[in-house]
Amino acid sequence: MNILSSEEKPLIPLGNHNRQSSEKWLYVExxxxxxxxxxNLQLAIVEAKRNDKGIQDILLLLEHPPVFTLGRRGAxxxxxxxxxxxxxxxxxxxxVERGGDITYHGPGQLVGYPIVDLRANRCKAVDLVSGLxxxxxxxxxxxxxxxxxxxxxxxxxxxxxxxxxxxxxVRGGICFHGFALNVNNSLRPFEWIHPCGLTGIQMTSMRKxxxxxxxxxxxxxxxxxxxxxxxxxxxxTGNLHDIQALIRPEEQSHPLNKELVKEINxxxxxxxxxxxx
Numbered sequence: 001m002n003i004l005s006s007e008e009k010p011l012i013p014l015g016n017h018n019r020q021s022s023e024k025w026l027y028v029e030x031x032x033x034x035x036x037x038x039x040n041l042q043l044a045i046v047e048a049k050r051n052d053k054g055i056q057d058i059l060l061l062l063e064h065p066p067v068f069t070l071g072r073r074g075a076x077x078x079x080x081x082x083x084x085x086x087x088x089x090x091x092x093x094x095x096v097e098r099g100g101d102i103t104y105h106g107p108g109q110l111v112g113y114p115i116v117d118l119r120a121n122r123c124k125a126v127d128l129v130s131g132l133x134x135x136x137x138x139x140x141x142x143x144x145x146x147x148x149x150x151x152x153x154x155x156x157x158x159x160x161x162x163x164x165x166x167x168x169x170v171r172g173g174i175c176f177h178g179f180a181l182n183v184n185n186s187l188r189p190f191e192w193i194h195p196c197g198l199t200g201i202q203m204t205s206m207r208k209x210x211x212x213x214x215x216x217x218x219x220x221x222x223x224x225x226x227x228x229x230x231x232x233x234x235x236x237t238g239n240l241h242d243i244q245a246l247i248r249p250e251e252q253s254h255p256l257n258k259e260l261v262k263e264i265n266x267x268x269x270x271x272x273x274x275x276x277x
Contacts, residue, residue, distance in 0.1 A: 023057070023121075025114075026242060027235035029220065030062035035069065035105060038062060038113065039096060041243070042176045045115045048247035050172040053120065055246050059227065059235060060113040061220060064105040066189065068093040071100035071167050081192045091189065098177035100154075100167035102193050108184030108207075110216070110223060119173040129154055129166050131230050132179045136164040138226045139181065139219065145209055161204035181223070183207065183214050 030038075038060070049055045068079070068091060079093070079102060086093060105111060112132070118125060133149055136156045140147040140163060147156040147163050156164040164181040182205035190203040206214050228235055 023232075024234045024236050025057045025059050025116075026238045026246070027059045027061070027224065028238050028240060028243060030060060030240070032063045032065060032107070035064045035067040035092075035094060038064065039094070041240075042113055042115060044247055045243065046171050046174045046176050049115065049117060049174050053117070057114065057116045057121075057233075058243065058246075060115070061223065062111055062113075063107055063109060064111060066091045066104070066106040068102060068104050068189070068193065069098075070095045070102050071098045072169075073099070073101050079193055085192075096177070097169045097171075098167035099169065100165070103165055103167070103180065104189045104193065105180060106185045106189060108186070108205075108216070110181045110183050110219065111178065112181075112223065112227075113176060113178040114227075115174065115176045117173060118170065118175050125168060125170050125175055128175055129168060132166050133164075134230045135223060135226045136179060136181050138230070139222050140164075140206065142222050143206055143210065143214065143219075145206060158204055158209060161202045163204050163206070163209075181206075183216065183219055 033041075041060070045055075045058055066089070068086070070076070070093065076093075083093070112135075114128065114132070116128060118128070133154065133156055137147045137149070140156065140158070145158060145163070147158050149155075150157050153162075154166050155162055164179060166179045168175055168177045170176075182203060184207045185205060187203050187205055187208065194201075206219075224235055227233070
């Protein structure tokens with residue numbers, strides 16, 4: 001896996017150069033999935049990949065219903081409203097193992113979870129983070145938005161406002177969690193926290209910058225293309241049945257939530273058809 005910068009030069013020599021230059025990831029689009037379900041799915045995939053090095057890397061692109069998450073360094077000190085208030089709003093708060101502090105996910109925000117074997121690709125977590133930043137920067141540029149990195153705070157920024165966030169975790173050499181790009185989502189919930197544990201910063205979205213709604217399906221395609229270019233991989237489109245077949249949850253020590261694996265009919269506008277029993 002060779003990660004390229006916007007100047008089409010390698011950020012750092014990465015990847016197993018004994019492999020073909022274009023590796024293949026399984027790519028699954030999910031219209032919306034509860035955060036806890038997506039978290040359980042990632043953990044199941046990580047466990048399966050640790051037990052079977054032959055399982056290919058996987059990219060999930062999705063949106064979440066409203067949720068606050070706290071990373072490893074997260075503290076409720078950065079939550080500016082009470083839990084009772086969040087209960088009234090119907091927004092849960094979860095503590096997870098990703099890096100970073102507190103953040104918000106909600107409809108209209110594009111979330112990407114690359115579940116990647118770093119050792120097999122001979123790369124470091126920081127290289128994956130830089131690549132995900134590059135994907136968001138290129139995506140914003142396609143819509144006329146000049147985004148950039150901040151060397152002190154990972155993610156992508158437009159001026160002093162943060163457009164996209166990154167938080168990852170590594171378990172047994174397998175990287176998971178990922179990035180969140182603010183597209184059409186409400187920014188109001190960010191006012192209830194110190195985003196990423198930083199005081200005095202603002203969050204922004206592509207819709208706010210452009211004063212126009214962004215067609216999400218077009219944006220998903222843009223992100224998909226840039227992931228292929230930046231990470232020099234081929235994305236093979238699949239669905240959650242394909243993941244189910246790969247990870248064989250009945251054999252895993254971390255079983256899937258039984259309402260987790262949904263059959264996604266990608267050819268019919270990604271509509272959920274039924275649940276596994």
